Amino acid sequence: MSENITAMVANVEVDDLEAAIPLYRDLAGGAEARRFTYKELHVAKVGPFLLYAGPLEKYTSQTATVLVHDLGPVLEALAKAGADILEEVNEVPNGTRIVARHPDGAVFEYMKPRRS
Known part of the structure; x- marks a missing residue:
């Protein structure tokens, strides 16, 4: 399945999205922040970082976002492991995703990005 994974994105919960963006832009070599909303959250993708701000207590904290070519093999592996x-599977502003808790307790978002 490793050929299915295209990238990993670090999920970072922040109190103030606008205050946090400059540091992550610098860490990501000046990458522009792509802002969007998801439900009640304010989100910014900055290079390999996905920053979240808002009523975070309403959402499950995730270890990371795993970008994939295809969600099928992910679903098979998760089912086999008992996750x-x-x-x-649902559509979100930047693609199709699922969220799963692995048997070890880690929570990951798996995303098939929308192709522009």
Whole structure:
């Protein structure tokens, strides 16, 4: 399945999105912040970082976002391992995703990015 994974994105919960962006832009070599909303959250993708701000207590904290070519092999591997699917396959502003809790307790978002 490693050929299916295209990248990993670090998920970072922040109190103030605008105050946090400059540091992550510098860390990402000046990458522009792509801002969007997801439900009640304010989100910014800055290079390999995905910053979240808002009522975070309403959402499950995630270890990372794993970008993939295809969610099919991910779903198969998760089922085989006995993972819990916390959010079924759904469309979001930047692609199609699922959220799963692995048997070890780690929570990951798996995302098939929308191609522009």
